[in-house]
Amino acid sequence: MAGLVTACGGAGGDSDGQVELRFTWWGSDDRAEITEEAIALFEERHPNITVNTSYAAFSGYFERLATEVAGNNAPDVIQMDYAYLREYGDRGVLADLHEFDEDQLGTEGITPLLARSGEIDGSLYALPMAQNTHAWAYDEQAWTESGVPLPEAGWTWEDLLSSSQALTESTDGERYGTTDFGWSWETYQVWLRQQDKDLYTDAGEIGFTSDDLRTYLELLDEFRTTEAATPATITSEIDGAVENSPLARGSAFADFTWDSTAVSFFSVLPDGVGLAPMPRIEGSDRVGQFAKPGMLISIAANSDHPEESAALVDFLLNDVDAGLILGTSRGMPVNDDVRAAVGAELDGPDQLVYDYEEALADELEEPPSAPPPGNSALKREWQRLNSVIGFGQLSIDDAVEQFMERAEQEL
Amino acid sequence: MVAQQVNEVASPQPGGTRPGRARKGPKNKEQTGIAYLFLSPWIAGAVLLTIGPMVASLYLSFTNYNLFTAPEWVGLDNYIRLFTQDDRFMSSVGVTFQYVFLSAPLKLAAALGVALLLNRPRKGQGFYRSAFYAPSLLGASVGIALVWRSLFTDDGAVDSLLRSVGIDTGGWINQPDYAMYVIVILAVWQFGAPMVIFLAGLKQIPQDLYDAAAVDGASTWKTFTSVTLPMLSPVIFFNLVMEIIQSFQSFTGAFVVSNGQGGPADSTLFYTLYLYQRGFQDFQMGYASAMAWLLLLTIALFTGLVFKTSGRWVFYAGEDK
Numbered sequence: 001m002a003g004l005v006t007a008c009g010g011a012g013g014d015s016d017g018q019v020e021l022r023f024t025w026w027g028s029d030d031r032a033e034i035t036e037e038a039i040a041l042f043e044e045r046h047p048n049i050t051v052n053t054s055y056a057a058f059s060g061y062f063e064r065l066a067t068e069v070a071g072n073n074a075p076d077v078i079q080m081d082y083a084y085l086r087e088y089g090d091r092g093v094l095a096d097l098h099e100f101d102e103d104q105l106g107t108e109g110i111t112p113l114l115a116r117s118g119e120i121d122g123s124l125y126a127l128p129m130a131q132n133t134h135a136w137a138y139d140e141q142a143w144t145e146s147g148v149p150l151p152e153a154g155w156t157w158e159d160l161l162s163s164s165q166a167l168t169e170s171t172d173g174e175r176y177g178t179t180d181f182g183w184s185w186e187t188y189q190v191w192l193r194q195q196d197k198d199l200y201t202d203a204g205e206i207g208f209t210s211d212d213l214r215t216y217l218e219l220l221d222e223f224r225t226t227e228a229a230t231p232a233t234i235t236s237e238i239d240g241a242v243e244n245s246p247l248a249r250g251s252a253f254a255d256f257t258w259d260s261t262a263v264s265f266f267s268v269l270p271d272g273v274g275l276a277p278m279p280r281i282e283g284s285d286r287v288g289q290f291a292k293p294g295m296l297i298s299i300a301a302n303s304d305h306p307e308e309s310a311a312l313v314d315f316l317l318n319d320v321d322a323g324l325i326l327g328t329s330r331g332m333p334v335n336d337d338v339r340a341a342v343g344a345e346l347d348g349p350d351q352l353v354y355d356y357e358e359a360l361a362d363e364l365e366e367p368p369s370a371p372p373p374g375n376s377a378l379k380r381e382w383q384r385l386n387s388v389i390g391f392g393q394l395s396i397d398d399a400v401e402q403f404m405e406r407a408e409q410e411l
Numbered sequence: 412m413v414a415q416q417v418n419e420v421a422s423p424q425p426g427g428t429r430p431g432r433a434r435k436g437p438k439n440k441e442q443t444g445i446a447y448l449f450l451s452p453w454i455a456g457a458v459l460l461t462i463g464p465m466v467a468s469l470y471l472s473f474t475n476y477n478l479f480t481a482p483e484w485v486g487l488d489n490y491i492r493l494f495t496q497d498d499r500f501m502s503s504v505g506v507t508f509q510y511v512f513l514s515a516p517l518k519l520a521a522a523l524g525v526a527l528l529l530n531r532p533r534k535g536q537g538f539y540r541s542a543f544y545a546p547s548l549l550g551a552s553v554g555i556a557l558v559w560r561s562l563f564t565d566d567g568a569v570d571s572l573l574r575s576v577g578i579d580t581g582g583w584i585n586q587p588d589y590a591m592y593v594i595v596i597l598a599v600w601q602f603g604a605p606m607v608i609f610l611a612g613l614k615q616i617p618q619d620l621y622d623a624a625a626v627d628g629a630s631t632w633k634t635f636t637s638v639t640l641p642m643l644s645p646v647i648f649f650n651l652v653m654e655i656i657q658s659f660q661s662f663t664g665a666f667v668v669s670n671g672q673g674g675p676a677d678s679t680l681f682y683t684l685y686l687y688q689r690g691f692q693d694f695q696m697g698y699a700s701a702m703a704w705l706l707l708l709t710i711a712l713f714t715g716l717v718f719k720t721s722g723r724w725v726f727y728a729g730e731d732k
Contacts, residue, residue: 059671063691070478087694091479236585236675237565377693387676391587402498409496
């Protein structure tokens with residue numbers, strides 16, 4: 001269809017204007033289908049532009065992208081992850097989006113908390129495609145049946161601990177209160193932010209002390225030793241896939257997650273999933289949760305067609321028709337108009353997530369700046385240490401020492 | 412004629428008689444030219460796709476290189492860091508040695524055992540041979556590794572089966588003490604390739620030796636250790652070298668079974684897996700290159716060691732010992 005239109009355009013006399021763009025993203029087949037649909041609409045509106053798309057699963061996506069970029073063969077428009085933004089931005093791979101005019105690439109409609117999240121040292125390397133935030137997903141029916149009070153806004157880590165213990169007890173240890181959240185680097189970040197600290201300082205140094213780390217690891221240990229959280233053998237089944245999570249497999253009542261991911265739990269827990277905000281530190285006035293740019297979108301610095309690329313990005317983020325096609329497949333839309341339009345059409349799990357975010361909207365904080373290079377290595381080190389501690393192969397003191405040493409080397 | 416010539420140059424047959432040196436002359440020169448012509452795609456491939464990248468990688472191993480900006484020369488830093496500052500490197504070395512020493516001998520033993528069984532003429536021999544060879548064709552694939560993963564997970568088929576006979580392991584891949592064995596079993600199961608080579612080797616053993624052993628009243632075990640094993644030793648030697656090289660480079664099984672993490676608790680952090688994490692997840696290509704070269708040296712060292720000891724246990728027919 002698009003090809004036909006462009007062919008007519010060529011016959012019409014402006015055959016020189018034909019442009020081919022490459023757009024790459026990660027995601028599932030479902031997402032691919034609706035993305036293609038949105039792209040088709042874009043091509044219909046811009047008969048001189050053809051968009052060649054490619055997508056992959058998240059694992060493997062950045063390996064391939066890195067190779068393409070290294071070979072000077074970067075796609076024009078790139079779906080980007082927060083964790084890798086600085087890695088690419090600092091190294092000159094991505095275009096500074098500040099260079100585009102507002103009418104080429106609009107940023108005004110974008111939720112203010114998120115609009116600048118792709119900015120590093122004054123350059124805007126990416127715009128968010130969706131908004132996400134942290135959440136505790138729980139098996140609502142099972143929790144209710146156990147008689148233990150449900151989590152509510154303002155609950156504390158102590159509440160999480162005691163209710164998880166009670167949940168485990170209510171099943172005689174058949175099912176654990178919560179999934180051990182030690183694997184999650186992001187939960188630690190929330191806990192730190194509740195104390196006005198963070199994983200990294202603005203200068204990209206480590207943002208917490210060994211004492212902070214020790215306190216947190218001891219908290220985790222208390223969850224494990226009192227059987228409030230899943231033991232290491234169960235925790236190590238976590239591989240990022242929703243269906244392999246202890247919550248989905250029925251070995252835990254709850255799990256830390258991203259709210260956009262929580263939708264997938266409905267397919268495995270049809271009785272219903274509840275979403276609770278993160279527990280707080282007793283007496284802290286900060287919830288620590290922030291509006292996380294779920295996925296970002298960037299333009300390659302050496303793209304031959306920066307203007308057409310900008311038009312595509314603008315279309316994907318700000319066009320209401322595109323938004324209605326794309327829905328919440330990447331998370332909540334970031335443009336306020338699109339968000340309102342999409343929100344009006346939601347039902348079921350999507351509605352739940354939308355309501356969850358709306359309820360939290362006033363409390364969500366500005367996202368931290370994109371993590372420094374070395375973050376991926378540290379995150380892996382974090383997961384390893386929790387696994388090793390969980391299996392009783394390493395003491396907390398040694399773990400603290402090893403982690404701080406590693407942080408010094410990687411940053 | 413050309414094919415034969417190339418064959419003679421490329422692979423003198425072990426145990427066979429070497430052909431006499433070909434006569435020099437214009438005819439021969441012309442044939443050499445043709446041989447090179449036919450070889451040229453291979454030579455171009457080797458230079459462009461193997462030797463070139465290897466040289467580049469050797470250079471990169473002395474640099475900091477993040478793929479996007481120009482490499483920065485750091486001398487021996489990467490190598491020094493590996494040995495003095497990187498605990499995970501050391502654990503990946505440990506894991507890999509454990510794997511090589513477990514999987515290579517077990518796989519060869521399985522291959523030889525089944526080859527001996529399949530060597531005797533029986534009904535349906537072709538079927539059995541194909542059936543035992545099939546895992547080798549499938550086994551390297553990601554799909555099989557995924558199946559393996561689900562077989563050995565908590566509540567997986569293996570776990571359920573063991574529980575039904577009263578053994579409760581609680582899953583294999585989620586426990587550091589067992590996870591490695593899942594990958595070893597996956598490797599051993601793919602014994603088809605060495606098995607086929609063993610079968611070929613067994614066919615080469617002259618029947619008179621067995622007849623002589625039978626006349627002397629040798630037991631089955633005695634016949635096996637005194638006739639079969641020595642006569643088969645060149646084939647064992649070949650298989651052993653190939654297995655050692657392959658096991659050191661093993662990647663797919665660990666990558667898929669541990670979901671790219673090398674867990675739980677680093678118990679399946681294979682050397683190549685850590686190399687991959689460093690290179691493609693942390694963008695430390697210089698560091699990863701240094702690791703690759705250390706791997707190459709280690710493989711060369713071990714292959715060399717096996718060659719060195721081979722004089723003592725490998726016998727070629729017609730050799731005076």
